[in-house]
Amino acid sequence: LPVSDAAPGRLYIGLCAPGRRIKGSLIRVYVAALAAGQTLYEKYGDAVDSFLTAVGYFSSLRELGGMRRLVDDDVRSRLTQVEKRGLKKRNLRLPTAVEELTSRKSATDIPSLLERMKQKFPPLGQKATQTPLDVLLATNMISVGVDVGRLGLMVVAGQPKSTAEYIQATSRVGRSSPGLVLTVYN
Numbered sequence: 001l002p003v004s005d006a007a008p009g010r011l012y013i014g015l016c017a018p019g020r021r022i023k024g025s026l027i028r029v030y031v032a033a034l035a036a037g038q039t040l041y042e043k044y045g046d047a048v049d050s051f052l053t054a055v056g057y058f059s060s061l062r063e064l065g066g067m068r069r070l071v072d073d074d075v076r077s078r079l080t081q082v083e084k085r086g087l088k089k090r091n092l093r094l095p096t097a098v099e100e101l102t103s104r105k106s107a108t109d110i111p112s113l114l115e116r117m118k119q120k121f122p123p124l125g126q127k128a129t130q131t132p133l134d135v136l137l138a139t140n141m142i143s144v145g146v147d148v149g150r151l152g153l154m155v156v157a158g159q160p161k162s163t164a165e166y167i168q169a170t171s172r173v174g175r176s177s178p179g180l181v182l183t184v185y186n
Helices: 022-051 061-079 110-118 163-170
Strands: 010-016 054-057 098-101 135-138 153-157 179-185
Touching: 022 054, 022 061, 022 153, 022 179, 054 061, 061 098, 061 135, 098 110, 153 163
Parallel strands: 010 179, 054 135, 054 153, 098 135, 153 179
Antiparallel strands: none
16 A cells, blocks of 8 residues: 555564563663654654554553553653653653553443543643543554554564454554554564
8 A cells, every 4th residue: 555645654663682671672662762752742743743652562461561560660760861862851640641451441441541542742831631641551452443543653562463463453553644663572
């Protein structure tokens, strides 16, 4: 499918750090992606809104739970120190900045979460009426029935169980704006 305004396309990048634990690699990828999004946002404004919410995809709840703890602690603290590397500092507003879309969520909570996923970041210097998501951690629940056009950044932890699952999950980003899919292999 040729890239056009109707089909903006996705860029797929595979990342592998031999000799390193996948959790350490994921922390660095999340920090780099979130800080780079903030840097672009401060430079170009609303045009890069789709890269401000990082969607994390996991094959199991156990992996997702571990990453949730890492985002709340390590990623959040490292985002305050990225200025040394030429990126903009970013503050994750816990507990509302990070959500998960998994079977652990109540069916009554999912519609409000989908609305939060659609929430754009406000223009620089203005306060949001509703807090947008910085990070959404998801299992294969995101593959079915989630159609949020503003999502443009996904970090995939490892290789999903099947090619069909990989295609279905990663097609959730880059629907109305260009998408970036970062797959971190172990």
